[in-house]
Amino acid sequence: MNRREALARVAWIMGGAVVGANLFLEGCTRKAAKDVEGLFEPATVDFLGDVADTILPPTSSPGAKEAGVGAFIPVMVKDCYTDEEQKTFINGLDKLENAAEEKFGRGFQALNAEERTALLAEIDREAKTYQREKAGDDPDHYFHLFKQLTLLGFFTSELGATKALRYVQVPGKYIGDYPYKKGDKAWAT
Secondary structure: OOHHHHHHHHHHHOOOOOOOHHHHHHOOOOOOOHHHHHHHOHHHHHHHHHHHHHHOOOOOOOOOOOOOHHHHHHHHHHHHOOHHHHHHHHHHHHHHHHHHHHHHOOOHHHOOHHHHHHHHHHHHHHHHHHHHHOOOOOOOOHHHHHHHHHHHHHHOOHHHHHHHOEOOOOOOOOOOOOOOOOOOOOEOO
């Protein structure tokens, strides 16, 4: 299986296009804006990891931060997003931080887990409404981009594929009518 097939399967598992159909078809060929270079600073990687960990917190499987999603996101934004998407994403970092300050009087990383979850749930509702009502050429909502990258980064990481999904290093024969039991994890391979 090549990388393209793996990403297509992850997209299918998650119910649709993860980072957009163009990413799967074009690959990562775009040049980055200068603003994107700031995403690679340790403080920003840690911030992105905290946002990702709030979206996909640790449960019986590791969380997104432990899977390295905070470091994965800047690479994808730099290499695979258009200039407009990069700008939306970078401006979204400020919007998220401002929303935390406005609602709780302190930055996102100073919030406790319940406050972070409440804030992101509110922003997620806003993003879903925006995505439903936007015109075809309008950019995606910044939080929509955050969630896409978090899911992509987590489920394509070693921890996500082996701990959150069922994983067989060398899969055996094809069984077309494999029995499903309620609560079974999806397959990574």
